[in-house]
Amino acid sequence: NLDLNNIQGDILSGFPKKTETFYFFQILDPTKFRKDLHDFVPIIKTVAQVLKDREEIDKHRKKKDPSGRKPPTIPLVGVNIAFSHLGFTKLGIDDTKLIDQANQGTSTGFLDGQRKDAQSLGDRGAVQGTDFVPDWDEEFKQDIHGVLNIAGDSHAIVDRKVQLIEQCFKVGTKDATIKKVTSIRGDTRPGDQDGHEHFGYLDGISNPAIIGFDKNPPPGPAPVRAGVILLGQDGDLRKDQRDPWQVDGSFLAFRLLFQxxxxxxxxxxxxxxxxxxxxxxxxxxxxxxxxxxxxxxxxxxxxxxxxxxxxxxxxxxxxxxxxxxxxxxxxxxxxxxxxxxxxxxxxxxxxxxxxxxKNRIMRRGIQFGPEVTRRERQNKKTEHGRGLLFACYQSNLSTGFQFIQKSWANNxxxxxxxxxxxxxxxxxxxxxxxxxxxxxxxxxxxxxxxxxxxxxxxxxVSRGGEYFFSPSIKALKETIGL
Ligand code: N7H
Structure with a gap:
């Protein structure tokens, strides 16, 4: 019995989207930010709301368009938010229970952040002194406290929402409570490549079906318990060791992957x-x-x-x-x-x-960058940045994203x-x-x-990333927001 009004929408339902902006930020004044967050929470789409949006879209698609033209896009937009360990630290929120199997001893997980994990993920980089410095874009070498993802049908509607969010956190004024580190726009590919990633393969086919949530999943791999994706639910390997505010949240592994x-x-x-x-x-x-x-x-x-x-x-x-x-x-x-x-x-x-x-993850990525140009094709050489804004949710990073990348793909x-x-x-x-x-x-x-x-x-080629925690609505209202 999941509370669909308590779970951020992208986690279980996936935002319907043609475009999505990932907005990475630092928190400036923790107390004021926590107050602004309180006003921001109603903007967040829950699973229940995304399901309604999907019904709307289905109805809209079925409508016959008398003009024979393509039906106009629907002005629906989804917003979610997640925090890194550095974010929780800045806010003074105790996140020590946001650990998983690997987060003991010297291993790296949510509490250490992805930059420290880069070498063991196999990313390129160089050892400088005692540190490994990954070949990442500068933005991802800075401290990132949180990420907002805003998804919708058109740039205009997503950009309007970004503006609204910036107003909420007073960005650009002396009272700003967040500062943008970077924002990256992802877009699905045009025409018959819609749904295909940049190498040309159809993506987004196989994600785990959740028992009790997905009513009639198509036949395939066995459905999983909700706790494989959500903390504190049956199937979370550390179900009994979570703080109450962590229940119904999910770890978000983000990777900036160039192709x-x-x-x-x-x-x-x-x-x-x-x-x-x-x-x-x-x-x-x-x-x-x-x-x-x-x-x-x-x-x-x-x-x-x-x-x-x-x-x-x-x-x-x-x-x-x-x-x-x-x-x-x-x-x-x-x-x-x-x-x-x-x-x-x-x-x-x-x-x-x-x-x-325990190794299943909910993938929610989107492509970024332009189509391959004729010149690039002729010269067989990449000149423009393009790839996948890889994002996936799971209740344990060490059995989910980290395990798939390190123990399977790299092995x-x-x-x-x-x-x-x-x-x-x-x-x-x-x-x-x-x-x-x-x-x-x-x-x-x-x-x-x-x-x-x-x-x-x-x-x-990986050029950045971070591990985040996407909290429940209740946690955002009562524990993180003031
Ligand atoms: Fe992958 N690709 O185009 O080759 N992926 N992936 N992925 N991927 C999948 O089944 C791709 C990446 C998974 O359930 C498909 O939905 C590319 C990372 C998992 O059968 C295609 C990139 C990780 C599945 C691609 C990339 C994963 C999956 C088939 C990077 C985790 C589901 C479509 C740019 C560490 C497996 C589908 C299953 C499917 C591609 C990244 C994991 C076409 C280009 C980093 C679990």
């Missing part, structure tokens, strides 16, 4: 599979699909290993209903290292008696070697080790899985 698209395309074409009956383009499409585990359309290799199947990709009842079970120890259909097999190994672990419930021996005839290699999409040489990846050729290709410099 080197022309370079990725060049690699895929150079390594295209030359199999009987396949054109160069089809060979490249198959090779690319084997790096991701899905075709650009979204159809999974586990169900359609040799040819794309757009009908399957559109069919919500089939496109996530696979488990890699037919080939638990093999990689003919889908490589072990393929991005979606690394980040959700399904039967690879479950059929060995290992639950993956060449996962799934474990004992089970597999070949060493899998790093996740070709997000796997990283801080070096130019990312090692060999196997399984790229369906006929001879032992053939490997060498992964060099990453195509997904």
């Amino acid at each position: 080197r698209v022309p370079e990725f395309d060049e690699f895929v074409f150079a390594n295209r599979l030359q199999l009987p009956g396949l054109s160069d383009k089809e060979g490249a499409d198959l090779f690319g699909a084997r790096l991701v585990g899905r075709w650009k359309s979204g159809a999974p290799l586990d169900l359609s290993p040799f040819f794309d199947d757009p009908d399957l990709a559109r069919d919500e009842s089939r496109r996530n209903n696979f488990h890699f079970s037919a080939e638990r120890n093999f990689q003919k259909l889908c490589p072990f290292a393929a991005h979606i097999r690394k980040t959700l190994p399904r039967a690879d672990l479950e059929e060995n008696g290992i639950s993956i419930e 060449p021996n996962f799934p474990p070697f004992e089970q597999t005839p070949e060493t899998p290699g790093l996740d070709p999409i997000i796997g990283q080790n801080g070096q130019d040489d990312r090692g060999p990846v196997s399984g790229v050729n369906p006929n001879t899985p032992s053939i490997t290709v060498a992964l060099k410099e990453e195509w997904v």
